[in-house]
Amino acid sequence: MILVTGATGNVGGKVLSLLRADGHKVRALTRDPAKAAFDTGADLEVVAADLGRPETLPAALDGVQKVFLMSLGANKATHDAHLVAAARKAGVEHIVQLSTLGVEMAEDPKKNPLGHWHRVAEDALRESGVPWTILRPNGFMSMNLGWAASVKAEGVARGPLADVPEAIVDPRDIAEVAVRALTEEGHEGRVYELTGPQALTGREQLAVLGSLLGRDLRFETVPLAAHREMMLRHFSEETVNGVITTLEEAIEHGSELHGRLSPDVQRVLGRAPRSFATWAHDHLDFYRA
Template sequence: MIVVTGATGGNGSEIVRLLNERGASVRGMVRDPERARGRLPAAVELVRGDFDAPETLAPAMRGAQTLMLISSADPALPDRELAAVQAAKDADIERIVKFSVIAADHEPTFGFGHWHRPVEEAIRASGLAWTFLRPNVFMQNLFWFTDPIKSDGVFGLPVGDANVSVIDTRDIAACAAAVLSEDRHDGQAYLLTGPEALSFQQQADVLSDVLGRRIHHEDITPEEHKRRLLSFGQSEAYANAELELDAELKAGELGTVSDSVKRLTGRPARSFRDFSEDFAQEFRPEVAS
C-alpha cells in the first residue's frame, strides 16, 4: 500500500492517477475524504489526514509500506513534513519518497530549498528507506500568464536571458509513479529536468510558432513580478521565495539538464514544444461567438 499526501493537489492527483493505472494499491491522504471522492479514481482509498493536525497523520498511514510525501510550498512546509516523517516512523512505514526541489542537496540560496532541505536531512536520519525527487522549474508555471499572453502576447519575469531546464509536471508524476512502483531506488536522489535549457524568450519563440502569433518575454523588475504574484493570490512568503528562485535562475544556476526522466520512465522528457502543443488552447485569445 502506498500513501500519497496532498492527493488532490496538482502534482499529487496526477501521481495517484498514474499509480492507479499501474494497478498499485493507493491510499490518498486528504483533509476531507467525502469532498475528494469525485476527484480521484474510484479504486483509491481515501483517508483523513491533515498536516495541521499531526495526530491524524500516523493513523492515516498505518498498514501501508510506502509514503509519497508531498505538500504545499510555503514556510510551514518543514514543520508539516517533519511531523509526517515522525508519523511515518510511528506507523511503521518502511520507505519515504519525497517530492523535493532542485538544489536541496546543498545549502540553498532560495526559500523553496530552505524549506525542503531540513526534511531531506530528517528523512536521511530516520532509518527509513528513502528516495528524493528534485524537480526544476515547472513548465506549467506559465499558466500564471495565460491572460496577458492571450490579450497582449507578452509575459514577464525578472530573469534576463538565462537558460532554465524547465520540466513538465506530468513527467515529474511519471517519475514518481515509476519510483514508487519499483524497489531499486532506495538511497537515490534524482534531479528532474526537461530535455533542454531554454531562455524564456526561446520558450516564447516556441510558443509563437505553435500559436501562429508573436509571443514575447519581457524582462521585468523583481518588484513588478512580486506585485503580479500577489495579484495571483500567492502569499508574501511564496512571492519572496519565488523572487529568490528567479535570482538563482538569472545567475545561471538552473540550466543543468539531466536524463533522469528517461532513466526512470524509459522515454524522453517532454520538450517545451510538446508542452506548448498540448496546452496551446490555454494561450489562444478567446474567440467571440
C-alpha cells in the same frame, strides 16, 4: 497501500492517476474530501488529513507501506517532518519525497530560503531511518500556465527572468519517475535530479508557444517588486519572500544549476524527458484566444 499527498494537486494528482491505472491500491490525502473530485473506485480510499496538523496523520498512515510526499513553500520543512515522524511510527517502508533542484544551492539560507526549506525537509527524511527516494525537479513547465491569460488577451507574457536558460521539466515526467520509485525495486537511497531535455530562456519558451499558436508573442520583463506583489495574491508572505530572494540570486549570478541537463529521467524511464514543445502542444488550448 500507497498514500499520496497532494493528491488533488499537480504532481500528486498525476501520481494518483498513474498508480490507479497500474492497478495499485491508493489512499488520497486531502484536507477537504468534500471538495476533492476523485473518480471513485474500490482501489481508492480518501482520507481527510492536514500536514500542518500532526494529530491527523496516524489515521492517514494506518496500513500504509509507501508514501508519495509533497508539501508547499515555507511549510515544507515542518510539514514533511510531521509526515516523516508519523510514517516512522506507523512502520512505513518507503517514502518518495518531492524536493527541488535548488537544494544544491542551499548553503546560505539567507540567499536561498527556498532551497533551504527543502534541504531541511530532505535531512528529516534521511535521518528518520525510513527508506527514501528524493526527487529534485527543476522548475515545472506548468508554471508557464501563469502566462495564459495575458497571452490570450494581449499576446504578452510577463515574468522576472527573460534571459536565464532553464531546463524546466514536465510534471508528467516527475509523476512517472515517482511512480517507478514507489513501485519498482532499486530506487531506495537515490536522489534523482529531474530536468527537461533542453535549457530554454523565458523568451525562447514563449517563442515555442508563439510558433505553435501561429502568433507573434512578446516577453515583458517584470521588476521583482511587481512580481512580488503579484505572488502575494496567491502565496503567504514568508513563501513569497523566500522565492524573491532566491530569484534575486539567480538574476545576479546567472543560473548554472538551472540550465544543467540531467540524465536521470532517461535513466529511470528509459526514454528522453518530454520537451517544452511537447508540453506546450499538449496544453495549447489554455493559450488560445
